[in-house]
Amino acid sequence: MSSIKRIKPGIINKKDFYSPQQAEPSVYGINKSIKLECPETGKALKIKYKKIIEAIEQWADHKDYAIGHIKLYIDSDNENLWAASTGCGVNVQSSPLFMEKEYQCYNVVMTVIVLGVSNTELKEAIQNLITNLPVKNQ
Amino acid sequence: MKIILFSGFLGSGKTSGILALIEYLASKTGQPDKIVVVENEIGGAGIDNQIISSKGYEVKGLYSGCICCTLAGDFVECINQIYTKMQPEYILFEPTGVAYPERIKRIIEQYAEIIEGIITITVIDSQRFNKLMRITPDLIKAQIKSANLILVNKCDLVNKSEIDDILKEVSLLNKKASLFPVSIMSGIDIKIWKEVL
Numbered sequence: 623m624s625s626i627k628r629i630k631p632g633i634i635n636k637k638d639f640y641s642p643q644q645a646e647p648s649v650y651g652i653n654k655s656i657k658l659e660c661p662e663t664g665k666a667l668k669i670k671y672k673k674i675i676e677a678i679e680q681w682a683d684h685k686d687y688a689i690g691h692i693k694l695y696i697d698s699d700n701e702n703l704w705a706a707s708t709g710c711g712v713n714v715q716s717s718p719l720f721m722e723k724e725y726q727c728y729n730v731v732m733t734v735i736v737l738g739v740s741n742t743e744l745k746e747a748i749q750n751l752i753t754n755l756p757v758k759n760q
Numbered sequence: 761m762k763i764i765l766f767s768g769f770l771g772s773g774k775t776s777g778i779l780a781l782i783e784y785l786a787s788k789t790g791q792p793d794k795i796v797v798v799e800n801e802i803g804g805a806g807i808d809n810q811i812i813s814s815k816g817y818e819v820k821g822l823y824s825g826c827i828c829c830t831l832a833g834d835f836v837e838c839i840n841q842i843y844t845k846m847q848p849e850y851i852l853f854e855p856t857g858v859a860y861p862e863r864i865k866r867i868i869e870q871y872a873e874i875i876e877g878i879i880t881i882t883v884i885d886s887q888r889f890n891k892l893m894r895i896t897p898d899l900i901k902a903q904i905k906s907a908n909l910i911l912v913n914k915c916d917l918v919n920k921s922e923i924d925d926i927l928k929e930v931s932l933l934n935k936k937a938s939l940f941p942v943s944i945m946s947g948i949d950i951k952i953w954k955e956v957l
Contacts, residue, residue, distance in 0.1 A: 647770070647858060653805035688895055690857060691771035695807040697814070704811050708771035710887050710917075713945075717814070731810065733803035735770055735857075737895060 647690045648741040650748050652732040661724040667696060668703060668714060668721065671730075675705060675712045677751045682709060682736055690735030698728035761843060762876050763851045763868060764957075767903045768883035769892055770857030773913040775808045776944040777883050778852050782817055784953050785850055792817065794849040796842050800827045800835070802856045818846070826856045832867050843874050858899060861906040879956050882907035886918045886941070889926050904930055907937045909956045916943040 662670075675692050682689050689709035696703040701720040706713050736744055764781070766774045778797060786792040799809040800822040809821040820838055827835040842851060855864055861880050868878055882903045885892070889912075892900050904910060910930055915923050923941050931939055938955040942948055 647802065649802050651803040651805050688891070689771075690769075693807045695810050697810065702810070702814050704807075706771065708885065708888060731805045731807050733801065733805065733807055735802060 647735045647737050648739050648744045650734045650741070650744045652730065652748075655727065655729050657727050658725070661726040663724050664701065664703065664716065664720040664722065667725065667728070668705075668716070671696065671703075671705060671732075672712050672714060674732075674752055675707050678734060678748065679707055679709050679712075681747055681751060682739075685739070687739045688737040690737055692732070692734050694730070694732045696728055696730050698725045699723065761848060761851060761874055763839075763853055763878045765861055765864060765878060765880045766852065766854045766883065767859065767861040767880055767907065768857065768913075769885060769888075769896075769900060769903065771888075772857065772883040772885040773911075773944045774854050774857070774883050775811060777881065777911060777913070777948075778854055779812065779815065780944055780948045781881075781953060782812070782815075782852060784948075784950055785852075785957075786817075788957075789849055791849065794846075796820065796846060796848045796851050798822065798835075798838060798842070798851055798853045800825075800831065800853075800855045800859070802826060802858070808854060818848075826859050827864060827867070835864075835867060836870070839868070840874075858896075860899065860902050862902065865906070879909070880907045881909045881911065881956070882937075883944070884910060884912045884926070884930065885914060886912050886923055886926050887914050893929075901933055904933045904937075907934060909952070910934065910937045910939045911944065911948075911952070912939065912941045913944050915941040916946060 671694055678692055692707040694705040701717045701723055703716040703720050734748055766778055768774045782795055785795050797812050797817055797819045799806055799819055804824045806821040806823055809819040813819045822831050822834050822838060825831045865878055868875060912926055927939060940952050
């Protein structure tokens with residue numbers, strides 16, 4: 623049973639009033655092997671995927687949804703990049719040589735977990751956001 | 761075989777905490793191969809397992825569900841297989857961020873004959889603590905209450921008075937646990953691990 627919340631006068635934020643059912647997170651995942659037409663540096667991939675994550679952050683914020691987490695992992699040629707966000711900015715780490723190498727093929731795994739949204743809406747939103755970004759180039 | 765359960769909401773810093781602890785345990789025991797990480801993720805594909813295995817550690821994964829809800833049987837089978845094949849000294853287990861640690865402990869305790877002890881470490885995201893206490897208070901409180909060690913993480917991103925308020929609130933919910941403000945990304949003092957290990 624959830625506790626009863628006393629609504630205070632003043633600013634009402636939708637995020638404060640999720641029912642326990644709505645607090646069940648929705649999940650959208652991508653797990654793909656990407657083959658690019660032209661090789662790109664790790665630094666370029668980092669910038670592109672960071673933009674995707676930032677776009678998801680902005681979408682969730684605009685809709686008043688709460689991000690559980692966004693996680694991304696790219697690996698190729700024994701190098702990897704890991705990015706994560708909880709909606710407060712994107713934290714990116716990588717193996718020492720990832721940024722300077724060039725990649726034509728790589729694997730990308732991304733998991734987006736958001737509270738307050740249905741699985742269907744989350745899926746549609748993410749697919750729209752990445753339409754013009756490199757995940758489509760498989 | 762001891763199980764160290766890393767509890768905490770999504771994005772609180774559990775995986776980073778495991779990476780910090782595994783390095784400490786590997787140097788303490790001198791046997792990195794006697795430490796196994798078990799990752800449970802809600803999504804269909806694992807990410808945390810890849811991050812940890814890229815550092816050279818043994819990782820098993822349970823995906824597409826939460827072990828305290830739908831994957832309990834898979835988890836028990838996984839623990840038994842690890843014990844039979846590897847007999848590790850430690851299993852570091854990272855459940856999903858929406859798992860209730862007490863439920864997991866109950867599942868593990870049914871198989872206590874091979875488990876020497878369960879230590880629960882809860883990681884709190886200080887940046888989102890107040891927000892999460894509004895959105896999902898029962899879960900956050902349950903994760904705090906079940907802990908032996910509580911790490912109030914990301915303290916470098918939050919002002920000191922806010923951290924003090926969080927520490928006060930957390931200590932009221934769990935008086936027995938050791939409680940430390942930390943920034944896992946900046947490193948953890950090994951004295952903190954020695955509190956519970």
